[in-house]
Amino acid sequence: MRRGVGIIGAGIGAEHLTAYRTLPALFQVRWICDLDLDRAVGIADGIAVTRNISDLLEDPHCDVIDICLPPHLHLPVACDALAANKTVICEKPLVTSLIEMDKLEAADKISTGRVFPVFQYRNGLGMSQLRALLALGLTGNGQVATLETHWSRDADYYNTGWRGTWGGERGGAVVTHAIHIHDLLTQAFGPIATVQARLATRVNPIETDDCAAILLNMQNGALVTSSVTLGAAGDHSRLRLVFEHLTAESDLAAYAPAAKSWRFTARRPEMQSRVNAVVAAASPPPVGFAGFLTDVSNALDGTGQAVTLQEARASLELITAIYASDQTGCPQNLPIQSDHPLYDGWQPKEHR
Ligand SMILES: NC(=O)c1ccc[n+]([C@@H]2O[C@H](COP(=O)([O-])OP(=O)(O)OC[C@H]3O[C@@H](n4cnc5c(N)ncnc54)[C@H](O)[C@@H]3O)[C@@H](O)[C@H]2O)c1
Known part of the structure; x- marks a missing residue:
């Protein structure tokens, strides 16, 4: 099945776009969204551009929202996309704490969309x-x-x-x-x-x-x-x-x-x-983003697997443990439990 895509963020989003273009039977990119419209236009080559994420969420032919935004924006935009029953592809780090991961998993459960973290x-x-x-x-x-x-x-x-x-x-x-x-x-x-x-x-x-x-x-x-x-x-x-x-x-x-x-x-x-x-x-399989997107397409069609939410959670648990060990000088055991002092973020308290 060929799926419509909206890319948000025209930095690494440009490389995602290049990969989508190698897979015309699987994906059609319908939107490039960036607050910096010139940057979006610079890569769009005929694809519609917008500064408004809502244009993508309201497009019934846009099945996949591909989030290529700075990390602090991943959770809110992913949750909005899931609320609109879109499938989400999201750059790493998927979210920026384990408590955010809980929120994303909750949003994923009540959506008909799915979430695919990027690990190309x-x-x-x-x-x-x-x-x-x-x-x-x-x-x-x-x-x-x-x-x-x-x-x-x-x-x-x-x-x-x-x-x-x-x-x-x-x-x-x-x-x-x-x-x-x-x-x-x-x-x-x-x-x-x-x-x-x-x-x-x-x-x-x-x-x-x-x-x-x-x-x-x-x-x-x-x-x-x-x-x-x-x-x-x-x-x-x-x-x-x-x-x-x-x-x-x-x-x-x-x-x-x-x-x-x-x-x-x-x-x-x-x-x-x-x-x-x-x-x-x-x-030789498709390499990098093209390989990752092929996996996503297969997973959506029920014929294969792509990166899972559990695997993204494991990567965030490791990050949490790395910061906790650095801050305390003590070894940290995985998996990280919800009563861990850094469960709500490894950042200094004022940035959590
Ligand atoms: N998988 C990889 O190998 C890889 C490589 C590079 C970056 N990344 C990840 O991709 C994400 C983006 O990184 P980048 O290097 O492309 O950053 P960037 O700053 O180059 O690009 C982000 C773009 O998002 C736009 N933007 C910001 N807020 C917006 C909003 N509310 N609505 C629409 N557009 C908005 C900015 O104008 C900017 O053009 C990060 O999470 C980063 O870690 C992954």
Whole structure:
């Protein structure tokens, strides 16, 4: 089925639009909405533009509202869209606290629309290869992993009014940037049990964090370290996942570390040819946003799965635990319960 779409926010929304345009049988973008109308016009190329979100919500042919707004606007706009029985695609972080997550889940329950959080790093050849190896039981248990989100951001990047602020971005590098690699980790190793973290602001003069050192104990016993900075020379992301029977190494592409083939090295050389055969047989899926949107279409048609609300909640629980550990100096257990002191937000109290 072909679905009508309204994109709200013409920043990363421009990349969503590019992906929709590669899927004309699945989606037709009907609206680009942005308060900055020139920015909307700049990408619209004939699609209707508006400054008013209500134009999208009142359009009976607009089935999907794609929210590409700063994080503090995700919850209210998603709830309005669900109240209009629209399906919601929403950029990360889906919302900015676990109490907001409760509100979104409540709105989702009473709507005929559904919510699809964006985690497009999952869509790519490297992750398909890893999934194939996992499905065949060729990896064994995860043992240790190192993750790097080493990117570069400067004053230009923060020149938006919302980035780097507790009020707008609602967090720093562990919310906005490392959220993707942590999602990939849980796809590979399963749920996280315990979190210890130290955060710092060392690169730019912002309110929120831009560096982190994080130690994760996974439920399966694996130990993981995640290093995050926005002050690296250039941008790269890297995952090195050591399983019992093989080691998986991602590509370094910062914003699509799973797009290309990964390197899989068997621990026992006699297993390498079997691993190579499985890796070679993994067919290249649509990558990034196009892959994510294909998953959404399949999920809506009942023929596949996309990112779930539960997975977005898990990502917010991890963020909550990271800030709590940094603030208290104590390890934090997951999942986060509703009586946790940061359940209503990891931000300073005046910004919750
Ligand atoms: N998945 C990814 O890889 C990825 C990459 C970049 C950004 N993001 C996420 O996308 C979201 C947007 O980030 P961005 O970099 O595009 O930000 P941006 O500031 O470049 O763009 C946001 C746009 O929203 C518009 N806007 C703000 N309030 C509005 C309103 N009430 N109505 C209509 N338009 C409004 C602004 O005018 C602006 O053009 C953030 O949540 C960010 O974390 C995700």
